[in-house]
Amino acid sequence: xxxxxxxxxxxxxxxxxxxxxxxxxxxxxxxxxxxxxxxxxxxxxxxxxxxxxxxxxxxxxxxxxxxxxxxxxxxxxxxxxxxxxxxxxxxxxxxxxxxxxxxxxxxxxxxxxxxxxxxxxxxxxxxxxxxxxxxxxxxxxxxxxxxxxxxxxxxxxxxxxxxxxxxxxxxxxxxxxxxxxxxxxxxxxxxxxxxxxxxxxxxxxxxxxxxxxxxxxxxxxxxxxxxxxxxxxxxxxxxxxxxxxxxxxxx
Amino acid sequence: xxxxxxxxxxxxxxxxxxxxxxxxxxxxxxxxxxxxxxxxxxxxxxxxxxxxxxxxxxxxxxxxxxxxxxxxxxxxxxxxxxxxxxxxxxxxxxxxxxxxxxxxxxxxxxxxxxxxxxxxxxxxxxxxxxxxxxxxxxxxxxxxxxxxxxxxxxxxxxxxxxxxxxxxxxxxxxxxxxxxxxxxxxxxxxxxxxxxxxxxxxx
Numbered sequence: 001x002x003x004x005x006x007x008x009x010x011x012x013x014x015x016x017x018x019x020x021x022x023x024x025x026x027x028x029x030x031x032x033x034x035x036x037x038x039x040x041x042x043x044x045x046x047x048x049x050x051x052x053x054x055x056x057x058x059x060x061x062x063x064x065x066x067x068x069x070x071x072x073x074x075x076x077x078x079x080x081x082x083x084x085x086x087x088x089x090x091x092x093x094x095x096x097x098x099x100x101x102x103x104x105x106x107x108x109x110x111x112x113x114x115x116x117x118x119x120x121x122x123x124x125x126x127x128x129x130x131x132x133x134x135x136x137x138x139x140x141x142x143x144x145x146x147x148x149x150x151x152x153x154x155x156x157x158x159x160x161x162x163x164x165x166x167x168x169x170x171x172x173x174x175x176x177x178x179x180x181x182x183x184x185x186x187x188x189x190x191x192x193x194x195x196x197x198x199x200x201x202x203x204x205x206x207x208x209x210x211x212x213x214x215x216x217x218x219x220x221x222x223x224x225x226x227x228x229x230x231x232x233x234x235x236x237x238x239x240x241x242x243x244x245x246x247x248x249x250x251x
Numbered sequence: 252x253x254x255x256x257x258x259x260x261x262x263x264x265x266x267x268x269x270x271x272x273x274x275x276x277x278x279x280x281x282x283x284x285x286x287x288x289x290x291x292x293x294x295x296x297x298x299x300x301x302x303x304x305x306x307x308x309x310x311x312x313x314x315x316x317x318x319x320x321x322x323x324x325x326x327x328x329x330x331x332x333x334x335x336x337x338x339x340x341x342x343x344x345x346x347x348x349x350x351x352x353x354x355x356x357x358x359x360x361x362x363x364x365x366x367x368x369x370x371x372x373x374x375x376x377x378x379x380x381x382x383x384x385x386x387x388x389x390x391x392x393x394x395x396x397x398x399x400x401x402x403x404x405x406x407x408x409x410x411x412x413x414x415x416x417x418x419x420x421x422x423x424x425x426x427x428x429x430x431x432x433x434x435x436x437x438x439x440x441x442x443x444x445x446x447x448x449x450x451x452x453x454x
Contacts, residue, residue: 142330146371165260165297166326166371192319203331218318220292227272227308230315 010074012055012081012121014038014128017064018114026065027112034107034117035067038084038128041100042071045080045087048096050154053077071121075170078122082206085119085126096156105130122169123202141208145194147216153184160210162193171205173197179210191215252290253402261291262299262326262368264361264378265307267397280379280397287377287397291322298323301367303360326371328363336366339390348385362386 014035016026039055046053053076055069071077087094087101094101108117108130117128144166151170152161158180161172173195175183183191197208263271270281271288291298305317305325317325340362349358365386368376375393376383377400387394 144329144331145327147324190321192324199331214319216319216321218320220318220320220323222318222320223323224272226315226318227269227274230309230313 006057006070007074009122010070010077011068012042012071012074012077012119013063013066013068015063015066015118015120016111017116017118018112021064021115023060023062023065027115030107030111031065031067034104034111037100037103037107038119039069041084041097041104042077042080044097044100045083046076048094048156049080049159050156051076051152053080074122078124079172081119081121081124081126085128088129089132091132094157104128123204124200124206141196141198143194143211144197144205145192147190148193149190150183150186150188153180153187167205169204171197171208173208173210175210179213183210183213186213186215189215252286252400254290254294256400257290257294257296258374258377260297260299260372260374262301262364262371262373262376263288264301264364264376264380264383265304266379267377268300268304269308270379283397283401284379287400290400295322299326299368299371299373300324301364302327303363303367307360324371326367328367329370332363332366332370335369335390336362339366339369340386344389348389350385353382358382358386365390365392368392 016031042055043053051073054072056072057068057070059068060066061068084104087097088104108128111117119126119128146164146166148162148164148167150160151163152172153159153175158175158177159172160175160180160183161170163170173193192214194211194213195208196211197205200206266280267284267287269275270278270284275281288298300323302325340359345355345358345362349355361380361382365376365383368387369390369392373392375395376387377395377397378384378387379396384394
C-alpha cells in the first residue's frame, strides 16, 4: 500500500503539557474526547465560513502527550484553529457554534487540572482554554496595500480569502456584507486591497479586516498617458533640488 | 529582449520607469528601458514600482490617479518594508556602503526602494543607479540593468571607472560584467546619481 506523502508542517497537533504528562501517563479517554470535540469544532467553524475541512490519519507521540492528524486543507486549519482559540477565550457565543464550543469546554475541563492544552499547525500555536479569559493578547495591527487574488468570499460572518505574491501564505480577512457582495463580483480575479492586519511571529498575516479594494481597470498603456500628464518632464527638473529631490536634506 | 531571461517579478527603479514611459528620449539607456518594459508586458510578467518612486515621479501634476493595471503593481512601503529597511540598513551599514559620489539622503531614499523590492518578493531589481546595485547586493537580491535582458551580448564597462570600488564596500567585482548586480552597458559612468544625463537622482 502506497504511503501518503505529507508535509510534516501541515500536521495539526493537539498537545497536552504539564508535569509528568507523557504518553504513558496520559488520561486516554479524556484526551480522546477532548481532541474529538476540538476537531468537531474546527469542522463546524469551517462549515460556518462556507468551507469544509476533514481530518485523516492519527498518531500519538511524545512531546508531553500529543495527537497529530492531517487536515484536508492546512491553511484553512490554521485559520479555523485561530478562530477556535478566540471563541474559546472569549465570552462570545456565536450562533450555530454554541454546542460545539460547550463540548470542547466540557471536555477540556474534564482533563486533569494540571494539564495545559495547545493546538499547533503550520507554525501557529495557541492554548485551548476551558473558560473565557479576561484578556487576549493584543496583536499589533498595521495597514497593508497589496495586490491579491480573490480566492473565496462568503460565510455567515463574511470573510474573504486571498493569495498575494507579496505574502508567503494565503490569508483571510473579515469584511462587511456590503463589501462581500461587491467583492464577490471579483471572485477568482486580482484586485488591489487595503487592509488592517495582524501578523504572527513568523510574519504571516494571522487576521485582519478589509478596508477597501480596487479593481484593476486600466490598460498598461494608461501608464504612458499618466506619465505625460503627471510625471516629471525631466530629471533635470529635480536636479536643482527645488521640488523635493533626493539630494535635499542633511548629508 | 530575451523572453526566457526575463524575471517573473521585477521591481524597476525610478530611472528605468521614467525612461520607459517617455522621459529622456535621446538618452543612451532609454531604448533598453523601453524594450524591457514592453517585453515584460508582452511576456505577462509582473512589473513592480515602489511607492516612493511614484512620489518621486509625480512632480508635474500629481492630481491624476495612478493607474491600476494588471502586471504593473505599485508596491507600498509599509510596516513590513520598514522592518526590512531598519534591520538590513541600519545607519552604520548605510554609512559603510555609501561612497563619495552620492549623498546619504540619496542613499537612504534608494534603500527605501530596495526594501520595497524585498518586502514584496521581487525576483530582482532592474535599475540604472549604481547605488541601487550596491544596496540590493547587500540584501542578496539580484539587480540588473535593463540591457542585461537583451539577447545580444553587450560590452562590459566598469561601474566606477575613475575611482574603482565605492568606499567601504567589497562589491566592486560583481558590479561589472553580465550577471547579477551588473552595470553592463553605457550610461552609468558618472558614479552615483548615474544616468547619462549626469547629476540628479537618475535611479
